Amino acid sequence: MALETWVMAHEPLLRVGFFVGVFMLVALWELVSPRRALSLTRRQRWSANLGMVLLNTVLVRVLFPTAAVGMAALGAERGWGLLNNFAVPFWLAVPLAVVAMDFVIWLQHVMVHAVPALWRLHRVHHADLDYDLTTGTRFHPLEIVLSMGIKFASIALLGAPVLAVVVFEVLLSACAMFNHGNIRLPERVDRVLRWFMVTPDMHRVHHSVEDDETNSNFGFNLAWWDRLFGTYRERPRAGQQGMRIGIRDHRDPHEVARLPGMLALPFRSAVDGYTINRRRWSDAPDPAP
Numbered sequence: 001m002a003l004e005t006w007v008m009a010h011e012p013l014l015r016v017g018f019f020v021g022v023f024m025l026v027a028l029w030e031l032v033s034p035r036r037a038l039s040l041t042r043r044q045r046w047s048a049n050l051g052m053v054l055l056n057t058v059l060v061r062v063l064f065p066t067a068a069v070g071m072a073a074l075g076a077e078r079g080w081g082l083l084n085n086f087a088v089p090f091w092l093a094v095p096l097a098v099v100a101m102d103f104v105i106w107l108q109h110v111m112v113h114a115v116p117a118l119w120r121l122h123r124v125h126h127a128d129l130d131y132d133l134t135t136g137t138r139f140h141p142l143e144i145v146l147s148m149g150i151k152f153a154s155i156a157l158l159g160a161p162v163l164a165v166v167v168f169e170v171l172l173s174a175c176a177m178f179n180h181g182n183i184r185l186p187e188r189v190d191r192v193l194r195w196f197m198v199t200p201d202m203h204r205v206h207h208s209v210e211d212d213e214t215n216s217n218f219g220f221n222l223a224w225w226d227r228l229f230g231t232y233r234e235r236p237r238a239g240q241q242g243m244r245i246g247i248r249d250h251r252d253p254h255e256v257a258r259l260p261g262m263l264a265l266p267f268r269s270a271v272d273g274y275t276i277n278r279r280r281w282s283d284a285p286d287p288a289p
Contacts, residue, residue, distance in 0.1 A: 003163060004161065004162045004163050007069075007162060007163055007166050008069050008073060008162050008166075011067070011069050011166055012067075014166060014170065015166075015169060015170060015173070018170045018173065018174055019173050019174075019177075022173070022174040022177050022178065023133065023177060026133045026177050026178055026181045026183065027133060029181060029183045030132055030133065030181060030182045030183055033183060033184040034182050034183070034184065035182050035183055035184045035200065035201070035204075035240060036130075036131070036182055036240065036241060038130045038132070038182070039129055039130055040129055040130055040253060040257055042132075044253065044257055045128070045129075045130060045132075045134065045257050046134050047259075048138075048257055048258050048259045048262060049128070049134035049135065049137060049138040050134060050137070051259045052137070052138045052139070052140075052141075052259060052262060053134075053137045053138070055141060055259075056139065056141055056144045059141050059144065059145070060144060060148060063145065063148070064148055064152075068148075068151055068152065068155060068165050068169060069162050069165050069166060071152045071155045071156060071165075072155050072160050072161060072162045072164070072165040073162055075155060075156050075159050075160070076159070076161070076162070079159075080156050080157075080159055081155070081156055081157055081158050081159020081160065082157070082158055082159050083096070083097060083158055083159035083160065083161070084159035085159065090161065093160075093161055093164065094161055094163050094164040094167065095164075096164075097158050097159075097160035097161060097164035097165075097168070098164050098167055098168045098171070099222070100154070100158055100160075101151070101154055101155070101158070101160065101164070101165075101168045102168070102172075102220075102221050102222050102225075103225060104150065104151075104154045105172065105220060105221075106218055106219055106220070106222075106225040106226075108147065108150050109218040109219075109220070110218050110231075112143070113214070113215060113218070116271040117271075118143075118146070119271050120265075120266040120267075120271055121140045121142050121143040121146070121266050122139075122140075122143055123247055123250070123265065123266070123271075124138065124139065124140040124143070124262050124265050124266065125138055125139050125140075125143075126207060126214065126246065126247050127246055127247050127250045127255075127256040127262070127265060128207075128245070128246060128256065128257075129245060129246045129251065129253065129256060129257060130182070130245060131180060131182060131204055131207055131245045132180065132181060132182040133177040133178075133180055133181045133182070134180075135180045135207070136176035136177050136179070136180030136181075137176065137177070138262070140262070140263070140265070140266055141263070142266065171221055172220060172221060175197065175198065175220055175221045176220055178200070179197075179198045179199060179200050179202070179203040179220065180200065180203065181200050182200070183200055185199060185200065185201065190202075194223050195223060196222070196223060196224075197221060197222060197223055198217070198219045198220060198221060198222070198223050199223075201235070201240055202217055202219075202223065203217055203219070203220075204236075204240065204243070204245075205217050205233050205235065205236045205243075206218065207245050207246070208236050208243050208244065208245070209243075209244045209245070209246055209247060209248045210236075210237070210244075213233060213236050213237070213243075215231070216231050216232065216233035217231065217232060217233055218231055249269065250265065250269075255268075
């Protein structure tokens with residue numbers, strides 16, 4: 001299709017354009033209407049978080065030069081995947097693939113919390129001492145490689161169209177910056193939006209230092225999965241202003257707010273006993289002072 005050909009040819013520019021546009025919009029929103037006071041300066045955290053983005057971008061382009069759209073194009077050419085083997089109209093195949101890939105990302109997110117070895121990687125994302133749009137971009141390079149492998153496999157199995165992959169990639173990046181934003185939404189707007197998409201107040205609960213709160217609200221884009229599978233939590237016990245962000249045992253800015261410390265974090269300390277759990281708060285350890 002002409003549209004898919006054009007999208008594939010301009011995919012890098014489209015992704016960069018949307019990333020920069022949403023980043024500037026959310027960053028301005030954070031300045032105008034912040035939800036919480038930050039404990040560290042933006043300069044200190046942003047240099048590390050955005051440095052990780054740059055490193056990961058280079059890594060992905062080196063290891064996966066054709067990116068996810070290349071896998072979608074190859075799948076279409078060779079007839080891989082469900083949607084390439086059934087007579088599904090294009091107008092329906094695109095949203096079906098986007099929703100299915102969002103569910104895969106939700107499952108992946110649950111998995112990196114449930115498996116201690118994978119939590120080692122994912123805790124780089126959670127160790128941020130503050131919560132703003134750059135938190136949504138800080139992932140360890142090894143987790144990025146894992147995520148790309150899962151994404152390639154899901155695209156091949158689904159037979160996702162090129163357009164669906166580009167739409168999903170743009171949505172994933174934009175929503176991650178939005179729902180990690182240190183921004184204030186009117187309560188009524190938040191209450192309605194979180195039935196359809198993940199809002200900042202909804203996802204912020206997931207970044208609490210308390211294990212039972214961290215093991216909730218795994219969604220990035222669509223809010224349905226947490227409600228359907230019983231992992232939805234409306235609010236943190238201490239409230240949005242009183243909750244502590246980060247990981248209880250990793251509070252040193254030299255470790256979690258500098259690029260070398262972030263890269264080394266997966267290889268430090270044990271993670272014994274950390275798995276997804278449904279324990280009651282009365283059984284959880286007391287929060288650190």
